[in-house]
Amino acid sequence: MSDLPPDLDRLRTLETWLALSLKRVREEIAAAERPTQPRRSPRKPAAARPAVARREPTPDWGISSAGIGRSVAEIHRGDCFAGGVMQPLSAERARAELADGVQPCGVCRPDRVLNRT
Structure with missing residues (x-):
């Protein structure tokens, strides 16, 4: 109707x-x-314009190292604000790292999403 x-x-x-x-x-x-x-000022010719820095795409998962005195690794979701500088990981690699005892981030809790048992 x-x-x-x-x-x-x-x-x-x-x-x-x-x-x-x-x-x-x-x-x-x-x-x-x-x-x-x-x-806007008139456009400069393409050759005169500075190159635009391209950001790398945000990874789905990452591992970061932090700590004072000794390094403490943590697995993070790619968009976690607490991750700092992270090395990108695949979901499979993140699961393997968690299974090997690497700690999950307490903020983004990647273990919940990756179905850690």
Whole structure:
């Protein structure tokens, strides 16, 4: 069952109203964006532009080393804020490291996701 009117005349009226409403919304968006757009200088030729540094994709899992005096390794989810600098790991490798006794992070708890038993 449709919530739209069944006859063509009312459908055309609704279409006109929606088109006018969409036009007004787009005008308001354009007006709101105008003052916030910074003035841009002319584009430099491609050769003169500096290269953009590309970020490496976030790994699904990682291992980090921390500790004072002796190194303590922890397994983390790739998006864990507590991981610091991590070496990327596959899920299989992360499971193997956990099985070998490497500690899971207490913040992101990768052992719960990796089904550690």
